[in-house]
Amino acid sequence: MKSRKHLASPLGAAIAALALLAGCNEPAGAPGGAADKPAQAGASETAQAAPLRPGDAAPDVKLTLHDGREVSLSSLQGKQVLVYFYPKDDTPGCTVQAKGLRDGWADLQAAGLEVYGVSTQDAQSHQAFIEKYELPFPLVVDADGAVSRAFHVPLRNDFATRQSFLIGKDGKIKQVWLEVDPKEHTAAILAAAKS
Incomplete structure (x- = not known):
């Protein structure tokens, strides 16, 4: 019995690690996709506030970009802005x-x-x-999860879930995607931006 228990622990850890990395492998809306599954017991997950909805004011957060620049979201008023959250760089679905x-x-x-x-x-x-x-657009460093929390995006095992927010020129949320298919994402955004 001891040897089975000893083997099960590394195997369980390996499976958990693979599940973590799979967060970007499937579209969030796909059956069995990582974003559709509740966090496993003991996994860190942010308390989930009610999702932002169209018509809500976009949170006025400061975005720290990959190159060190900072952009205040309120400074972009007068433009349409897409803020999209994704789990991890250079993984299949995120790519x-x-x-x-x-x-x-x-x-x-x-x-x-x-x-x-x-x-x-x-x-x-x-x-x-x-x-x-x-990539022709900047990526935001959200190491402490502050931007995710401001947009009410859950963090699962310290990775953001895949959600997108289109902000209108008036600074209000125009469209929200709580489930995103990476393959269809751009077409959906363009359709909403033109509406």
């Missing part, structure tokens, strides 16, 4: 999502959109992600 935004960049700019990606990795991780995939 699909970021590349979709990159590939649709001309259309996003034509729609007058500013784009900010937010996750809890550090500036070095963000810079490497940007360089590897030639």
Whole structure:
């Protein structure tokens, strides 16, 4: 019995680690996707405030970008702004999502959109992600989870869940995606920005 218990512990830890890394492997809305599953017992998860809704004022937070610059969200009033949260740099689903935004960049700019990606990795991780995939938009360092909390985005095991917020020119939330399919993300954003 002792040897089985001893083997089960490393195996359980390995499975838990793989589950963590899989957070970006499937779209949040896909059955069995990581964002659809409740956090496992003992996993750290932020207390979930009610989600922000269209018509709510966007939180006035300071965004610390990968290059050290800081942008106050309120300073962007008069522009449409996409703030999208994703679990982890350079993982499959997050890469699909970021590349979709990159590939649709001309259309996003034509729609007058500013784009900010937010996750809890550090500036070095963000810079490497940007360089590897030639991302034309900045990534926000949210190591302490303050930006996620301001937008009521749950953190699961210290990773942001995949959610997106389109902020209108008036500084109010125009559209919210609490479940995001990375492959369809850019098209959905463009449709909402043009409406």
